[in-house]
Amino acid sequence: MNTTEVQKIADILIEELDIERPVEILLTEMGFYEDGCHSFDSKSNKHFILLSNHLFKWWSWTSVAEVLAHEMVHAKQTETQVLRYCDGQVYWNDKPYKDTWILGYWRRPWEVEARRNEKTLAKIVRNRLKEMV
Numbered sequence: 001m002n003t004t005e006v007q008k009i010a011d012i013l014i015e016e017l018d019i020e021r022p023v024e025i026l027l028t029e030m031g032f033y034e035d036g037c038h039s040f041d042s043k044s045n046k047h048f049i050l051l052s053n054h055l056f057k058w059w060s061w062t063s064v065a066e067v068l069a070h071e072m073v074h075a076k077q078t079e080t081q082v083l084r085y086c087d088g089q090v091y092w093n094d095k096p097y098k099d100t101w102i103l104g105y106w107r108r109p110w111e112v113e114a115r116r117n118e119k120t121l122a123k124i125v126r127n128r129l130k131e132m133v
């Protein structure tokens with residue numbers, strides 16, 4: 001897996017999810033337990049997706065595609081404002097989440113949604129790449 005391949009996967013996901021703002025993907029050294037991370041920069045009006053270097057060293061194509069798909073779902077959630085951050089407060093469907101960090105990672109609704117869709121999206125990417133060959 002190289003950066004060109006990652007960009008190819010990203011382009012398909014952007015199209016599939018209909019993400020309008022630019023998405024910049026950065027490969028970086030992350031904590032061992034973190035694979036990826038999404039943030040939106042309102043100043044540059046751009047999504048940033050950080051992917052951990054260890055993904056590329058150790059993980060399969062499918063795993064990288066799933067992590068990327070997961071972060072793209074967060075990009076979509078942010079863009080449609082279903083998921084919002086304001087003054088240190090997280091909102092999901094305009095409902096404030098005061099207990100975000102108590103709730104536990106996998107029970108947060110935006111994580112449930114991202115996790116539910118990552119495998120299907122990775123499969124869509126795989127099929128579309130096959131069609132291109």
Ligand SMILES: [Zn+2]
Pocket residue numbers: 070074110111114
């Ligand atoms: Zn997530």
